[in-house]
Amino acid sequence: MTSLNTRPNIDGPDDFYAELLALHEGLSKAESDALNARLILILANHIGDRDVLREAMQAAARAGEKPASNG
Amino acid sequence: MTKIFETPLYPYRRSADQDARTPVRHPVVVIGAGPVGMAAAIDLARHDVPVVILDDNDKVSYGSRAICFAKRPLEILDRLGCGEPMVRKGVTWNTGKVFFGDEETYRFNLLPESGHKRPAFINLQQYHFEAYMVQRIRELQEEGRPIEIRGRNAVSALAEHDDHVRLEIDTPEGPYNIEAEWLIACDGAGSSTRRMLGLDFVGKVFEDNFLIADVIMEADFPPERWFWFDPPFNRGQSALLHKQPDNLWRIDFQIGWNIDREEELKEENIRRRLHAMLGEDAKFELEWTSIYTFQCRRMESFRKGRVLFAGDAAHQVSPFGARGANSGLQDTDNLAWKLRLVMEGKAPESLLDSYSSERIHGADENILNSTRSTEFITPKSEISRIFRDAVLDLAREHEFARPLVNSGRLSVPCTYDGSPLNGPDCPELPRRTRPGSPAPDAPIANGWLLDRLGDRFQLLVFAVNAPERLEDGGIEVETIRLDPDASPELRERYLGEADGAVYLMRPDQHVAARWRHFDEAAVIAALRKATGRE
Known part of the structure; x- marks a missing residue:
């Protein structure tokens, strides 16, 4: 079984990041949201493996959780 | 011309039971002469189990209602001896088209698998369906089979006993009582049997309304299922067009939650909607219109002692995917042989519990599928609409997105995996x-x-x-x-x-x-x- 690759895997990370932001340039919030949704679906289909997709969803959810604090 | 659904097909007639000194006991009583109740009764009577059907009405279904019958129910109807006329009358279709906004997004072919006697689906008005079943009941009566249908017999009270249920029945000539060794409740989503026995029916309410218009018109649309997401003639909502026999077209408009029902049902308003969809020059006649809302819910158990629940009385699903009448027919298919064996003393009463567990398995699968279709068709949050629209936008060009489009996953029978009745498997086999x-x-x-x-x-x-x-x-x-x-x-x-x-x-x-x-x-x-x- 393959598992989610969370090690650096993108060649030219700064270029990729700039491309991702450029894609959204000039778009309204609604247009950006729609674009993101389409992009997620395209990438998810490319990955295909349900276990990897589930791991990715969990990783994304976890990273958004607030860290536990004592006060 | 009087329509088939306006003519009494089983008018009230006085029964000898009404003049009996003590309540007459019947082996099986079925409440409800809809598709499910009649299927249950026909199945039993074919094997000479005496059965009486009671219905508070005397006519077939008012309006087309359930219109899509799937292969498995057609196979069950073949076994009951009434599949052939239905398939001959029904419209067989294989192509579906999906529209998003102004454009056709894609079309699909159900690609029927070879080597089956029956097609994947037929469209047939519920009133025709019920009329064929009444005809089958008449044939069985002519053969001397013990089956009876009593119109305008409304059950008003029930009392459960160890070995029977006592029923009080209202008729145009006053009330009378009978007893049933076994009672099959097929009295629909609003089942009064369920209510009289104080049984729960909980689930999820969907906050939406759908307007149905059955339209008679000479149109050259092919026999296909057309589904629109966000069409220009019904912005922000969905719509469906489906062909039925006799130049009748089923059109559904999603119209949202906060509506004025009376206003929406006015003929001029329905005509305005239809002209927006079909064109200003379209000529048509309205046969039947209705507004429906729906819920997805089921009973905890489909058996309570000597009372067995089947069809919408036991479980209710959204109409997307044609899982209502279709699953009800599968209920009676499952129930009839078990009840027969129990009544003949060849199987213990506990066999009837497997009716409940197997059909709950089916109902849960249907509820899951129809809930998912509903979420897709009527997204309930901003993000679910964003993803829904993203799928539809991608589906036009990209094949991968098409299986994600969910305008109703059409009814297929469930496999009773894990049933206590299942014996050994042989993994070498398919x-x-x-x-x-x-x-x-x-x-x-x-x-x-x-x-x-x-x-x-x-x-x-x-x-x-x-x-x-x-x-x-x-x-x-x-x-x-x-x-x-x-x-x-x-x-x-x-x-x-x-x-x-x-x-x-x-x-x-x-x-x-x-x-x-x-x-x-x-x-x-x-x-x-x-x-x-x-």
Whole structure:
């Protein structure tokens, strides 16, 4: 079984990041949201493996959780 | 012209029971003469189990209502002897089109699998469907079968006893009482039987309304299912067009939650909607209009003592995917043979609990599927609408997104995986015919496999030795020998790579158990398991 690759895997990370932001340039919030949704679906289909997709969803959810604090 | 659904088909007639000194006891009483109640009664009466159907009305369904009947229910109707006229009358369709906004996004073909007697679906108005069933009941009566249908007999009270249920019935000539050893409640989503017994019916309410218009028109649209997301004539909502026999077209408009029902149902307003969709010049006649809302819910158990619930009375789903009447017919298919064995004393009453557990398995699958369709069709949050629209935008160009489009996953029968009635499996054999599965049809010498199956336990024997018949505890098993090469579909569906096989089939054409070789002791043990006798 393959598992989610969370090690650096993108060649030219700064270029990729700039491309991702450029894609959204000039778009309204609604247009950006729609674009993101389409992009997620395209990438998810490319990955295909349900276990990897589930791991990715969990990783994304976890990273958004607030860290536990004592006060 | 008076329409079929305005003519009393089983008008009230005084029954001798109304003049009896003490309440007459009947072996089986069915409440509700809809598709499900009539199917239950026909199934039992064909085997000479006396059955009385009570209905508070005397006509078939008002308006087309359920219109889409799937292959498995058609196979069940064939067993009951009324599939043929329905398929002849019905509209067979294979192509679906999906529109998003102004454009056609894609079209699909149901690509019917070869080697089945019946098509994947037919469209047929519920009133025609019910009229054919009433006709079948009349035929059975002429053959002397013990079946009776009493119109305008409304059950007003029930009392449960150890060995029977007592019913109080209102008629145009006043009330009377009868007793039923077994009561089958097929009185719909608003089941008064369920209410009188104080049973819960909980689930999820969907906050949406749908307007149905049945339109008679000469139109050159092909017999296809057209589904619109966010069309120009119904912005932000959905719509459906489906052909029925007799130039009748079913049109559904999603119209949202906060509406003025009375206003929406005014003919001029419905006509305005239809002209926006069909064009200003379209000429049509309205046959029936209605607004519906829906819920997805089911009972905790489909059996309460001597009362058995079937169809919408037991479970309710959204209409997307045609799982209402279709699953109700599968309920009675499951119930009739079990009830018969229990009544004949050949199986313990506990066999009826497997009716509940197996059909709850089916109902949960239907509720899951129809809930998912509903979420797609009527997204309830901003993000779910964003993803829904993203899928539809991608589907136009990208094949991968099309399986994600969900305008209703059309009804397929469930496999009773994990049922307590299932016997041993043989993993070498094809997965689709594992224990619990409905037998897939296939061509055999001089006909179709399913025309040979049902109504009794049977042993399907493919290229191995087995006796002509078996018997255990008064239950007979008929042997049917089949040539594995009668058709490629038969081999593929029942043998795969294996040279031979033995299948024990239930009276409802479901697989009970299967083996590579015949072993009498194993078959008898599986028969006992399938009849709740172990």
